[in-house]
Amino acid sequence: MKLHEECGIFGGIMTSGVVAPIVQNGLFMLQHRGQESAGLCCGDEDFSLHKGKGLVMHVLPDSRIKDIRGKIGIGHVRYSTQGCSDTLNAQPFMVRYLNEKVSIAHNGNVKSAIEMRKKLEHEGEIFVTSSDTEMIMKKVIKVLCKPPSQWELKEVGQVLLDNFTGGAWSIVFAVPGKVLAYRDPLGFRPLFFCEAEEGFFVASEDSAFRHLEPINIIEIEPGECVEITYNNYKISRFAKETKHKKCVFEHIYFSRPDSNVFGRNVYMTRVELGKKCAEENPVKADVVIPVMDSGFAAANGFVHHSNIPLHMGLLRNHWVGRTFIVPGQKNRKNGVQRKQMPIKPVIEGKKIVLVDDSLVRGTTSKEIVRMMRKAGAKEVHIRIASPRVVDTCFWGVDIPTKQELIADSYEFIADLTKFIEADSVAYLSFDGLKDVFGKTGWCYNCFEREKNYD
Numbered sequence: 204m205k206l207h208e209e210c211g212i213f214g215g216i217m218t219s220g221v222v223a224p225i226v227q228n229g230l231f232m233l234q235h236r237g238q239e240s241a242g243l244c245c246g247d248e249d250f251s252l253h254k255g256k257g258l259v260m261h262v263l264p265d266s267r268i269k270d271i272r273g274k275i276g277i278g279h280v281r282y283s284t285q286g287c288s289d290t291l292n293a294q295p296f297m298v299r300y301l302n303e304k305v306s307i308a309h310n311g312n313v314k315s316a317i318e319m320r321k322k323l324e325h326e327g328e329i330f331v332t333s334s335d336t337e338m339i340m341k342k343v344i345k346v347l348c349k350p351p352s353q354w355e356l357k358e359v360g361q362v363l364l365d366n367f368t369g370g371a372w373s374i375v376f377a378v379p380g381k382v383l384a385y386r387d388p389l390g391f392r393p394l395f396f397c398e399a400e401e402g403f404f405v406a407s408e409d410s411a412f413r414h415l416e417p418i419n420i421i422e423i424e425p426g427e428c429v430e431i432t433y434n435n436y437k438i439s440r441f442a443k444e445t446k447h448k449k450c451v452f453e454h455i456y457f458s459r460p461d462s463n464v465f466g467r468n469v470y471m472t473r474v475e476l477g478k479k480c481a482e483e484n485p486v487k488a489d490v491v492i493p494v495m496d497s498g499f500a501a502a503n504g505f506v507h508h509s510n511i512p513l514h515m516g517l518l519r520n521h522w523v524g525r526t527f528i529v530p531g532q533k534n535r536k537n538g539v540q541r542k543q544m545p546i547k548p549v550i551e552g553k554k555i556v557l558v559d560d561s562l563v564r565g566t567t568s569k570e571i572v573r574m575m576r577k578a579g580a581k582e583v584h585i586r587i588a589s590p591r592v593v594d595t596c597f598w599g600v601d602i603p604t605k606q607e608l609i610a611d612s613y614e615f616i617a618d619l620t621k622f623i624e625a626d627s628v629a630y631l632s633f634d635g636l637k638d639v640f641g642k643t644g645w646c647y648n649c650f651e652r653e654k655n656y657d
């Protein structure tokens with residue numbers, strides 16, 4: 204595919220030593236969730252903010268990290284879903300209020316953000332960014348009206364609940380002496396807690412703790428929150444149990460394969476999706492080629508069911524970013540050509556099955572089919588290990604406008620196949636997706652339901 208979310212958050216408090224290198228490493232581990240900007244905010248009673256546009260390695264190099272003091276820290280990697288991608292909108296945000304500093308980082312989207320911002324502006328509030336995150340911070344400050352060091356875990360949760368229910372928000376705050384973290388009651392985005400030798404931490408994915416010495420890793424449930432202090436932590440519930448809406452795209456594309464998101468391993472889930480896709484959409488071919496990297500696990504699943512050999516017929520250039528993470532259609536197309544390179548001996552004279560995790564705009568697939576033909580493929584069949592994406596996302600994933608969705612432009616598979624210039628195209632069915640994930644507890648909103656489009 205390529206879609207794009209998203210953001211990654213990391214935060215915590217050291218039991219001894221400075222936190223900045225730990226946050227920096229956590230952000231390295233979360234880089235796949237956003238590559239436009241990176242930042243961290245660290246300190247104890249006072250905080251310093253360091254952020255900018257670009258990758259973690261460029262914005263937060265060791266030379267910058269070595270001078271950052273403090274045991275408390277939060278960090279963020281960003282891809283803009285709300286607000287433009289300039290440095291001002293990079294996170295964390297930090298403000299001074301009643302002589303104390305407070306910082307916030309957020310992954311997700313706020314429901315009715317535009318209306319809420321307008322309302323606050325009419326009440327005299329000033330915003331320096333166009334991001335939802337600043338609005339969350341201002342709302343919490345406005346309701347609580349007391350020094351951030353006195354903020355209680357549950358009262359902040361109540362403000363979030365009263366004002367942002369229905370949105371997707373995994374949020375982390377740094378206040379003097381504490382880190383507070385929240386996962387929204389519907390649970391769209393993941394959030395994890397780690398008790399480690401080094402201290403206590405939270406992050407968007409458990410793979411962000413790989414550089415630590417973990418003692419215990421806990422997935423924070425929807426509607427739960429975490430308070431971390433210098434020598435202790437507390438996990439509690441701030442919202443009643445409700446029906447969950449965990450984003451299946453976390454498994455299909457966003458999260459790292461070694462993460463265990465929403466109670467299941469991401470890589471193994473993708474293998475299951477590939478198996479199911481092969482079961483539903485058999486094809487006679489000589490070789491299965493994964494669209495690297497995100498289609499690799501699904502291709503393995505496809506091979507497992509179909510018994511067609513797997514080969515790396517496409518080489519992924521790791522020195523360019525994920526296509527989905529490059530905003531703008533023209534940039535994305537150029538990105539495909541720079542990113543995927545065919546390995547001719549694998550392809551020449553063969554009937555190929557190309558397996559990818561999803562098909563959103565069609566830019567990547569069309570370009571890759573052309574590459575395959577140029578490299579001498581006899582037939583090119585596309586198999587997609589998720590259903591058709593037919594709607595945009597209101598919860599922080601940058602699924603394009605409906606007009607940009609390939610499924611919207613080509614209602615019938617025959618037309619889509621012609622456009623992509625493939626010999627056949629087939630998707631995992633919606634029922635197949637539900638067989639893998641289960642009927643309830645998931646957000647499937649952007650996928651096509653039972654419709655027969657053949």
Ligand code: SF4
Binds near residue numbers: 450595596598
């Ligand atoms: S609409 Fe799609 S991308 Fe958005 S949260 Fe739901 S499943 Fe995820």
